[in-house]
Amino acid sequence: MHRNTQQRIIFTGGPSGGKTSIIDMAVRRFGKKLAVVPEAATILYAGGFPRKPGPEAMRHIQRAIYYTVRELEDLTAATSGVPVALCDRGTLDGMAYWPEGETGFLSSVGSERGAEFARYALVLHLRPPRAAQSYQLSGMRVESHKHAMELDQRIEEVWQGHPNRFIIDENSDFLLKANKVLEILDAAVPKLSK
Secondary structure (H helix, E strand, O other): OOOOOOEEEEEEOOOOOOHHHHHHHHHHHHHHHEEEEOOHHHHHHHOOOOOOOOHHHHHHHHHHHHHHHHHHHHHHHHHOOOOEEEEEOOHHHHHHHOOOOOOOHHHHHOOOHHHHHHOOOEEEEEOOOOOHHHOOOOOOOOOOHHHHHHHHHHHHHHHOOOOOEEEEOOOOOHHHHHHHHHHHHHHHOHHHHO
């Protein structure tokens, strides 16, 4: 069995927080020193996984996303040959979408919070814009601004207690927000700067 020695950093938070864009900026800055684990939900939905309404459908969807996230992360660790991976969302994000909240999610996937926390060296929570006019629907994103704000709050609660978590507030100047994240990466992962 492959033993993970790759340091994982997740980008989480509500929809439209800038996760994918800032990951792209980090890749341009640090290049081949890191790998990227793409967002599992986007891969599944773009590939035709049914996006049906209702609590029963959401349970199936979130389990599929959870297992896809794990496999993508483990594949990246086993094949990328680099010490750091930036993950567009993490395994516990699905808990925020779970119909009963936390109740039942972890038992449904056969895990516990501590084990999921241990998968990630650093959690970067990027807040979505508070102003509805700044919120952008694009690609696979279907959540209203109000729903995005609710999800952001639930995601914050999901990752509460992780020993190395940063919450990055929204900023009307996206580059200031992005630079704050890049500074955190510089400080937290010295091997990227070398």
